[in-house]
Amino acid sequence: MLSEVEKHSSNRSCWVIIQGNVYDLTTFLDVHPGGAAIILKYAGKDATAVYEPLHPSDAITKHLTPESKLGPLVQTPALSAQELVLKKVQPAAPLKKRFKLSAVVSIGDFERAANQNLAPQALAFIQAGADDEAAKRWNERSWRTVRFRPRVLRPVNNIDLSTSILGTRFSLPFFISPAGGGKLAHPQGEVLMTRAAARRNVLHWVCNMASCTQEEIASSRGPDQSIFWQIYAKTDLTASEHEIKLAIQRGFKGFALTVDAIRAGNRERDVRHGIEEFEEVSEGTADNSDDFTTPDGGISAIRAPVYSSFDWDSAISWLRSQTDLPIAIKGIQCWEDAAMCMKYNVHPWLSNHGGRQLDGAPSSLETLLEIRKNCPEILSRCDVIVDGGFNRGSDIVKALALGAKAVGIGRPFLFALSFGEAGISKAIGTFKKEIETTLALLGVETIAQLDPTYVDASSLQYSQALRALL
Numbered sequence: 001m002l003s004e005v006e007k008h009s010s011n012r013s014c015w016v017i018i019q020g021n022v023y024d025l026t027t028f029l030d031v032h033p034g035g036a037a038i039i040l041k042y043a044g045k046d047a048t049a050v051y052e053p054l055h056p057s058d059a060i061t062k063h064l065t066p067e068s069k070l071g072p073l074v075q076t077p078a079l080s081a082q083e084l085v086l087k088k089v090q091p092a093a094p095l096k097k098r099f100k101l102s103a104v105v106s107i108g109d110f111e112r113a114a115n116q117n118l119a120p121q122a123l124a125f126i127q128a129g130a131d132d133e134a135a136k137r138w139n140e141r142s143w144r145t146v147r148f149r150p151r152v153l154r155p156v157n158n159i160d161l162s163t164s165i166l167g168t169r170f171s172l173p174f175f176i177s178p179a180g181g182g183k184l185a186h187p188q189g190e191v192l193m194t195r196a197a198a199r200r201n202v203l204h205w206v207c208n209m210a211s212c213t214q215e216e217i218a219s220s221r222g223p224d225q226s227i228f229w230q231i232y233a234k235t236d237l238t239a240s241e242h243e244i245k246l247a248i249q250r251g252f253k254g255f256a257l258t259v260d261a262i263r264a265g266n267r268e269r270d271v272r273h274g275i276e277e278f279e280e281v282s283e284g285t286a287d288n289s290d291d292f293t294t295p296d297g298g299i300s301a302i303r304a305p306v307y308s309s310f311d312w313d314s315a316i317s318w319l320r321s322q323t324d325l326p327i328a329i330k331g332i333q334c335w336e337d338a339a340m341c342m343k344y345n346v347h348p349w350l351s352n353h354g355g356r357q358l359d360g361a362p363s364s365l366e367t368l369l370e371i372r373k374n375c376p377e378i379l380s381r382c383d384v385i386v387d388g389g390f391n392r393g394s395d396i397v398k399a400l401a402l403g404a405k406a407v408g409i410g411r412p413f414l415f416a417l418s419f420g421e422a423g424i425s426k427a428i429g430t431f432k433k434e435i436e437t438t439l440a441l442l443g444v445e446t447i448a449q450l451d452p453t454y455v456d457a458s459s460l461q462y463s464q465a466l467r468a469l470l
């Protein structure tokens, strides 16, 4: 049990969890080639995320006695990750003033509200992008470089936003993107997203790192509600196979394999949170200039290791051996990989993970335009999904006009979740209203009527040069 491990957190008794097993490293501390101090930092905790990149795979068998292995951690992985995440969030000080839902006017206001209402560490985890967060900023700004070419004197009476995503019909062309840590925003977590999605007939593409279990989410579904499941392939592929099997039994109607995160991105906003940067200096203060240890990776570091040996052939045949349901590959960042999706009969999901993985990655707009230029048939043969930086309905319309089938929304819905189900519902309604207004002002009534003539993306090339300054 995790609570038992936590009791052994000193040099008198030092237990550490690595890859799901508990080790007693007390006697190993003095002979550890990396020194005792670094291990003691993780005493009583899970050190897998920091251990793995630093050690050869046979380090444990070579350097530890068999008795050091106390056994597997008795707990489901989903629960232990969740417990760890929630433990890391310092309780927010009681709020004197809370941002109220009725004051939210735009999607951006949900982030302003979250800044006020959420615990700072939860906020840092959700907001974080990789490195200097340039990709995260560019995601949003790149869409702003596209302008519309409205048509006038066209009858616009009934606007219909319904569309199909991977073969299932939904009322709106955007969806709740898979994003872990819902309970950081609201104690009930992702089930509230599922419920709000049911009311609005919007897709909730559930994340396998969700803080609610697959079962809780599946059973909170409304009648006839279709939800999809996103997976990371875990190093233990049989665990992922089991998860997919259960998802199929529980009625999930589509899958995504996320491929842009075989390592966790360097999310410094998350890592920096809570670090005390200054220390009192007095004569005799120890010189610690050779202390090369860095703070643990914040909440982002708490995740199961991802299987990193797939190539296209093995990944798709593995997925196909598990399910016949439609599959999207999430994290496509160039037209060549989108063409691979088409070749393998899966759907490309153009995403840079909200700028959380590789800073310098293209925004989904750039990848979409690459596809239009180099291999436009992808757009007719696959459902091309895009995400990253969408916080205006008008930007969603730009993506649809350029050939995207649906748009994923990540952070805005996490911020909205801080208001519970009502917040999610209001966020969906806000996007919907903005899309309807945009379509009316463009002179179209349905998504099918949109095409690239309604937008002009030519100024993107000039803005690209400015990206470095963002």
Ligand code: HEM
Residues within 6 Å of the ligand: 016, 018, 023, 025, 032, 033, 034, 035, 038, 039, 042, 047, 050, 051, 054, 055, 056, 059, 060, 063, 064
């Ligand atoms: C399961 C117990 C562990 C064993 C058997 C072990 C073994 C080793 C070995 C053999 C090395 C030398 C690697 C090399 O030179 O290639 C090493 C280095 C190191 N280990 Fe561990 N280790 C353990 C746990 C940990 C933990 C929990 C941490 C915490 C983060 C850690 C952090 C480090 C660091 C920072 C280095 C130095 C890496 C470098 O110099 O680049 N180790 N360890």
Ligand SMILES: Cc1cc2nc3c(=O)[nH]c(=O)nc-3n(C[C@H](O)[C@H](O)[C@H](O)COP(=O)(O)O)c2cc1C
Residues within 6 Å of the ligand: 125, 126, 127, 139, 177, 178, 179, 180, 181, 207, 208, 209, 230, 258, 330, 351, 352, 353, 354, 355, 356, 387, 388, 389, 390, 408, 409, 410, 411, 412, 414
């Ligand atoms: C806090 C957070 C957690 C996320 N967790 C996952 C995840 O577990 N799996 C995944 O495929 N994508 C994950 N994403 C990425 C989102 O699915 C999506 O690609 C991204 O958030 C879109 O960018 P946006 O936040 O600007 O809308 C996460 C994003 C955030 C912000």
